Amino acid sequence: MNRDAEEDLPEDVQNNVARNGLRQVAGQALQSSGDQIVNPSTVLPWLFAVLGVPPALTGALVPIRESGSMLPQALLTPLVLRAKRRTRVFTAGALIQAASVAAIAATAALADGTFAGLLILAALAVFSLGRCLCSIASKDVQGRTIPKGERGQINGLATTASGIVAITLGLGIRVYGGEDLSAGSLAWMLVGGALLWVGVAVVYAGIREPVETDTQPTPPERSDESEEGWFGTMVALLREDAPFRTFVLVRSLLLVSALSPPFIVAMSIDAGASALAGLGSFIIASGIAALIGGRIFGSQADRSSKRLMSVGAALASATIILTVVIVSLPGFSGDTWAGTLVFVASYFLLRLTHTGVRVARKTYVVDMAEGDQRTIYTAVSNSAMGLILLIVGAVSSAIAAIHVSWALLFLAAMGLLGVVAGRRLPDVSRG
Template identity: 65%
Template sequence: MSTTARLYSVLVQRDHEAEAELPPDVRRRVPGNGLRLVGANALQSSGDQSVNASTVLPWLFAVLGVPAALTGVLVPIRESGSMLPQALLTPLVLRVRRRKWVFVTGALVQAAGVAVMAATAALGAGLTAGVVIVAALAVFALGRCLCSIASKDVHGRTVPKGERGQITGLATTAAGLVAVTLGVAIRLLGGDDLTAGQLAWLLAAGAVLWVLVAAVYATVREPDGEPRPRAAAEETGPTDGWFAQARHLLHDDKTFRHFVTVRSLLLVSALSPPFVVTLSLQSGTDSLAGLGGFVVAAGLAQLLGGRAFGRAADRSSRRLMSVGAGIAAAVALTTVAVVALPGFDGARWWGNLFFVAVYFTLTLMHTGVRVGRKTYVVDMAEGDRRTTYVAVANSVMGLVLLVVGAISSLLAVAGVSWALVFLAAMGLAGVFAGARLPEVSRR
């Protein structure tokens, strides 16, 4: 056994039956490709920490004196911008035989976007700097869109069922370690008084990480078989456009439609943490107010949940999604109930500890839901159909995020607790809907 195979066997609990079903050339390359995917995904997740639209960029905007109105568009542009264009770009991706080059292109686009943000942080200020950074974030999101379309296909063609979730989990764990280190460094070096120059260096490091992502991913060895490049007529048919085909897919493919519906309902773990932070500040606590604190909490959740959730996803990604969303919904409702108690005081040490525990738990559950849904969509289809599934699901989610985000924001005007109750209700509905999803995992 080679050194690469031994290392892969240490990190991943291998499914030899699943590997035996692969073509010989694919089976031989599983350890090497698996380690490359772990490395590239870990670097990618680490780069995300440097350009986090929920923590780093809002903090940068405050330092640069950017109007608060622009801060509100950061998360929608980052999330929806990486999802909505996927339906439009998928026909172009399907024409490319080696899908890894689509991912490499997307990584380099993201590196360029982050580099522009770093330069703006170092040299700009005010409204102009905010507009440039938002535009660069839109470019970054477009690059992430390309990576998202291509990565699931490459992952599915190079790693067998029973090991895919562990690859995602290992990358998440590595990114969590980076996030904790970064958060501690921020607290020690800058605390709550980080300068624009320090944040510019942080963004520059992120740009370098994205270049490394491209370099590592370029070494992945895809199998020589399908997918083959496809002409436009093959992609869409002579009369229907690709969007019509996507609509037909959602209408005719019951399993896929069910998955998209469940995924739409499981947003409680993704959208609740910012409202918990707001509720904590309204209650008088300041333990989560520092940028370093946010990054450390998110990093710990990834660090502790990545590997465990990766193995759980390989056993049953469907169950992992449902359990994660159910716990997140219960935590959100508990938070609302506790804060409503007459004697609750967020300024006390136990109030501080309560909000820290809530924020950490929600982020941990989101890690599980995220690993679960990624593994599910990779396992539920093969070849170009997997690529189409990913693109259509993410495009729909881009729209759903905008709608659910708008509703929860409007409810938050009446009270942050109402937004949390709304998201929790969606999550509980998703738990029951997810229980009816078919099992697609290896074991």
């Protein structure tokens, strides 16, 4: 334990570091477990297929889930900063997510078709707003209650828990899922997810935090900026800062690895993959990718985050193109073990490369600036990406209405353009 760092915390918090740490590990583990059950890249696309939701709406799952948690950050941050207890903000966000997942479960049990799809997307949008509150508040809670040198351990344990839960859930579906995975079965699974989010709220409510001013500096520019002027600030920064503008452009083109997995799931269902072999295997693949991705790519990002972003985009695009070609071959069928292997392997590679791209771009934005400028870059790029996700998601979903393969090829082309555009980025890593 880092005693010097712990002494920087208020005295009442110092006496509760171990207790607070355990609660944050438990809370993040429960949150990661809930994320696996409401995963927009595995469970929800499968639920859409079971309910007969059009493929075009499947392509909107990831954009709504991700943009909803990023886009409102500039607006909600000043509101969160006014709260004396950030644990209450996190608890409120967790309960919002619990209610949203319960609404998705009810929709799965009672509705179908396009109407069900629209209801689930609406509930997912509300879920994302709750997640946005949790995302903003969790960093403050951790900074107020856990000393430096111990925070990474909490995040690492939560990531590991997420992978373990995904593998366990996938194995459970394969072993106990029965001959088919019905809407009712998925609805009960989602009810379990809602209860997990209630558990998150209960665990975080018990964290002891100081009521007085933050123990760590709060990004001044996010509290000082007026809510009305933030969009203007974002536009001005993108217009005047060429390196940052290039980074946002490249990050936008790297959405290939984030948006393509749900289409792989949809394609596997169209090709005849069974529920038992399909969904369980996809969830297991997601868990394995989460377990090993950080270990593989962390050191690579420190050597050259720019190169890792480009390599990740290239591998994701190549995976998509190869998958589309194989699936288009005469006689290919998704209901064979070989067909299932093609889709699961493709999904695994896309999730793994997405982990690499995510680690690389987070490392890049940290390395390219210092101090307050780094915070500004992070906030502006997240807000910009919220808008871009909605646009790219709408375009890919419209293309998917024609055929899922064309949507995948569109995303692959974006990834290849990202590789080319990435060459314009300066190398900010120490190497």
